[in-house]
Amino acid sequence: MAPDRTDLPPAWDVLLDLGGDGPAHVRLETALRRAVRDGRAAPGAALPPSRALAAMLGVSRWVVTQAYGHLVAEGVLEARTGSATRVAARPADTGGTGGGARQVPAPLPSRRAFDLAPGVPDLRHVPRADWVRATRTALDAASDADLAGPVPGGHPRARAALLAHLLAARAVVADDVRVTSGAAEGMRRVACALLAAGHRSVLVEDPGWPRLPEVAASAGLAPVPVRVDAGGLEVAQARLRAARTGARAVLVTPAHHFPTGAALAPERRDALVRWAREVDGLVVEDDYDAEHRYDRRPVAALQGLAPERVLLLGSLSKTLSPAVGLGWAVVPPRWRDAFDAADGTDPSTLTQLVVAELLAGGAYARHLRAGRVRYARRRRALVDALRRHLPGCTVDGLDAGLHVLLHLPDGVDGEDVAAAAARLDVTVAPGARYDAPGGAASRGTLVLGYGALADARVEGAVARLAAAVRHVAHGPS
Template sequence: MASGQTNPRHRTDPRLAWDTVLDLGADDAPLVARLERAVRDAVHAGRVPAGAALPPSRALAETLGVSRWVVTEVYGQLVAEGFCEARVGSGTRIASGAAAGHGALRPASPTSAHPSSARPARLTAGGPAGRARLDLAPGVPDLRHVPRTAWLRAMRDGLADAPDATLGAPDPAGHPGTREAVAAYLARARSTRAGADDVLVTHGATDGMARLARALRAAGHRALLVEDPSWGRLRDVARDAGLVPVPVAVDAGGVDVDALAAAAARTGARAALVTPAHQFPTGVALAPERRDALVSWARGVDGLVVEDDYDAEFRYDRRPVAALQGHDPGRVALLGSLSKTVSPAFALGWAVLPPRWRERLGPQAGGAAPSTVDQLALTRFLSDGGYERHLRAARGRFRRRRAALLDALAAALPGLAVSGLAAGLHVVLGLPDGVPAAAVVRAAAARDVAVADLRRYRVTAAPQHADVRGEALVVGYGNLADARLDEAVAGLAAAIRSART
């Protein structure tokens, strides 16, 4: 090489992150999740600067002693989220805003004082700089239609009418008026059976799960039965609290309750985390006979069912199914939030608790109530009907968008199976034989299309049930601009063709 030229493979460039130590840990999480967490940790800790180039996938796989697929899967996901950038000729680099903004897309470690604050940060990094222009990623509502005016009015009116005493130290369980408003809304909209005393106001579903997991651990629980696949954030906070996630297969009828009971008998688990109304990511509802069987199991083992009411308000072919909590308020704890219905930026939610768990989830469980001013706004938003007006408008918008998405997928990708109820904010798209989802995610990201690999939501590498085997994408439409829908689907179709070749 001529003098003055630089060997591109030489590792002295400070913008290269090839020699950064990545600690995969020794927990039971899949290698993909552990490596993804390690990369994020390195960025958040400042050991890898923004703009730094990550090692080629083959080199990093050899260094860590893992398969190349693990590395490419992680790189593809980080690129899809905007945490990293993939450029032809320059490899994969940490995005310029990762440490300050993009890094919030998926926190590396949910061990902060308020774990719930991490979840909204992850989802709201989706401002124009943080999310792909063509957003087919799941888990985010339409950020263009956040009811700002209605919320500001609710906050102003709630604060103006609040007695002076209300502005003192907040009640750890939440403002009494807010708990009453939440209980009343859930009774009429979700058919729950609970009073204000049963409601705990939280920073969101993640906060509620973290507090409940700590209370379960303190009560002697050591394991938590979880759906496989499922939303990973709640599993993560349960694991951080000391509960070992025990995967249970999901099929067309929701979580397999017979398999759940067998796993419970094998591990001693007496608590289960489920999504009965609309399972994520498969998009199915828990079959009626399984709802009965699940509650019967909890009664038989003196256990607890934790119901994550994930996007349950959005059902387009019929009224949403009632919450499982109303089936047995003594055995089911219900978690809900504004994250999927309004915006994760509000960081507000609730937990409806069985009587025996109410006291255990107080301050001793490491929780703190949200701002009283925010609670006053939520109270007014619920009691004045603003929330339900917003939901009605959102249902109509998402119903139309889902139908348009299905039409566009059928035209651009004929023959590919699309599954999931007419509900929620996502569908599952099966891929042709021989086309890996991870490759599609990377190819889509290069086209500024964000989409998720279903595999990233799995607890085990190969779920037992055929309904969730194979390569598939989770395609969200919550935050997709209607005017860009055809363009997004065209980009996704091009990515699939590219991955196939």
């Protein structure tokens, strides 16, 4: 067996160049592949623990765990419980051209048979037939000018259809909406607008979905973590952190927090808006999972409480598909010029017109209703199976969204369970992946997504997960 060390030189921050465009975890994957291809990481060589490498590179631990996880799925790296992540003994083709071999692109990450990864909708039920019909209708109605290229801020028909939907479904208070290529693109424009107005930091949830804070950090804003508990963001701590750092903007997911599954408590919604008014600040509301509520109507957007202080971001990635590449921003009038002035990528006009047709014709609403029924049934089946197979664990989260938070028995580490589950062909996410750098509050949790899991595989997935938990808790039987 290879010694428990790395064959790469110690200057990781120099050798793993994360320069260039794109998400940090993708850039790290590229750098690691290059290190394997160039022979600086020999087969069997151990890589640093995710926390150590994150500290060396100045990135979040989530960036490292995502890169490691994808490269393990590709066969470039290997992960074993109780041992370091290593370069595969026979590394998969990493796209090199050594030895005169034909260059082959890196394979797409494979999905395991029992997929409990969070953040993924059920792509088997994308309304393909409705999309085809809406495309035909949109093309028939489109003028030559419509097909000339994207309109800054979005095509008028798409903006009108999105605004009508948000007024009815999310109770927003607005007279206009901007169309974006997704929530991340909207956040990048918001970050640019904040920087132009003199902001240097933004309060973010801890734990939390890291994508939008990473976008803000890449633009130049310093993320300031604030605790989340069963009532959502702790506004009292947010006030203290804001006073200490000078932050006057906050990024929050009030409807359904990831990964805790909490909703922002009513008194905290009011308190957050009061704080924003007191400091002349901005609340950036990520409408993550907002339309996936199963026990009651989805809670109204926070934006409706204070349209002049709350900027709402959303997308179709969880309700239709990430491939649609379309989102929106409801921007307070004061911030519209700065938001529009930020450079960005506009979504295809044709995509906008198709989405407008889906919204106006009722197909999108039908798709949402069917999805709520399907996800509610699957969530119930998952929770019931967890209670049967893992009676020593507890499940947290509203009856909403596409994930639940599983609390493991005392002393059982989520990362160890995730590695053991992977060997049983089950994909799960350790809760610690979503803690702020330096945090360890979520080490004993797993985030279980059920969006991509077939109904028939729920029982088998949980049975295998339970075996992984027992293996970590008690050792091999």
